[in-house]
Amino acid sequence: MKTEAAIKTAPNFQDADAFYECLLDAHQGLSREQSELLNARLILILANQLGDTALLQACITAAKPTETD
Numbered sequence: 001m002k003t004e005a006a007i008k009t010a011p012n013f014q015d016a017d018a019f020y021e022c023l024l025d026a027h028q029g030l031s032r033e034q035s036e037l038l039n040a041r042l043i044l045i046l047a048n049q050l051g052d053t054a055l056l057q058a059c060i061t062a063a064k065p066t067e068t069d
Contacts, residue, residue, distance in 0.1 A: 007058050 013019045026042075027035045050056050 006055060007062055009062060 026038060030038060047056050050059070
């Protein structure tokens with residue numbers, strides 16, 4: 001199976017509102033710099049959960065802005 005086929009781009013949350021609220025709550029009371037550091041750490045932790053460099057690269061490619069963005 002190709003790695004690209006494994007990328008989920010459609011919403012895949014059990015409770016999207018709760019998920020988003022959790023992310024917002026994590027940033028509550030943080031400065032912009034602290035918030036950016038939290039995001040960077042979170043990205044690294046989530047990338048580690050993937051554990052697959054090819055899948056990570058495919059996700060990065062899918063997340064990059066396109067000409068229509």
